[in-house]
Amino acid sequence: MEITKTVTITVITILLLCIIPINGDDSSTKTLVKYTRSGKKLCDKGWECKGYSIYCCNLTISDYFQVYQFENLFSKRNTPIAHAVGFWDYHSFITAAAIYQPLGFGTSGNKTVQMMEVAAFLGHVGAKTSCGYGVATGGPLAWGLCYNHEMSPSQNYCDDYYKLTYPCSPGADYYGRGAIPIYWNYNYGAVGESLKIDLLSHPEYIEQNATLAFEAAIWRWMTPIKKSQPSAHDAFVGNWKPSKNDTLEKRVPGFGITMNILYGDGVCGQGDVDQMNTIISHYQYYLDLLGVGRERAGPHETLSCAEQKSFNPITKTASS
Ligand SMILES: *[C@@H]1O[C@H](CO)[C@@H](O)[C@H](O)[C@H]1NC(C)=O
Ligand SMILES: *[C@@H]1O[C@H](CO)[C@@H](O)[C@H](O)[C@H]1NC(C)=O
């Protein structure tokens, strides 16, 4: 009898040990692992990194970027004078990011590179949604996510050239909305197409739903403007190798090139202009707050795009 009991307890203990998740710090996420025929390791970490991907074997964003860090980066967004009080939160960011983590967003490379990508993406977001340039408390960089839409649009941003592909809806305005603001019918149309949401009829959804606003911004970060060009993500994490032409035109991997991709000559190739420096400053500020340190961002040539020729000189880009 005694022996049977011991054996039973041992068996139960072994079984229990097998169920304990591999990353023991968060018992709600179990890492499922499988291998491809060629021996490549693929993982699935549940809601945050789903669908067996090489990227999901690495840390996920919530492993190194938590609520208190989000609060630190965007500390002024809910003060009474901000313009989107109560709108933006950590939960909507991490929910939106979950779609793109299996594709490498915030999950590429080692922990430092991962944190740098989140800082870079949020650097764009912070700069584009800041209202820190008249209100000084906390410094101008503490005011990211102050807006969720353009305050005094001068037009409705309807370009009739796209009336067959992305026709404007009667009464709809395509002014800047979101985390990396979207302007123009054709940009709302393109984002809506990929997210499978009718943003041409309902551009206002972007300023009503923070998860959607972050999804649209991360989609922009992860998707090339043109097939022949890298996404901001690929250019930043080092998946993109510059061609001879790129090198000639001073386009090198790093943070600077992400501004080139997202804004073109609205920001780049203009020398040391404020519009560019503001974005760089937000990135550096976030690197410091996350404990990575701004010195990791590398030399000025990679951080800036002051001397870069634009990828798309005349085209209006998603965030022009
Ligand atoms: C996962 O992390 C390791 C080191 O931390 C890194 O070398 C590897 O490139 C990462 N995997 C992917 C797919 O980026
Ligand atoms: C992480 O990867 C980057 C780029 O490959 C490298 O420069 C850095 O030294 C690595 N950091 C650590 C802690 O391994």
Ligand SMILES: *[C@@H]1O[C@H](CO)[C@@H](O)[C@H](O)[C@H]1NC(C)=O
């Ligand atoms: C906000 O958008 C997300 C992502 O598209 C969606 O899952 C969610 O249901 C939306 N929330 C509301 C209240 O409509």
Ligand SMILES: *[C@@H]1O[C@H](CO)[C@@H](O)[C@H](O)[C@H]1NC(C)=O
């Ligand atoms: C190199 O850049 C020039 C000017 O931007 C362009 O006209 C040319 O087609 C490019 N060449 C290649 C091979 O991409």
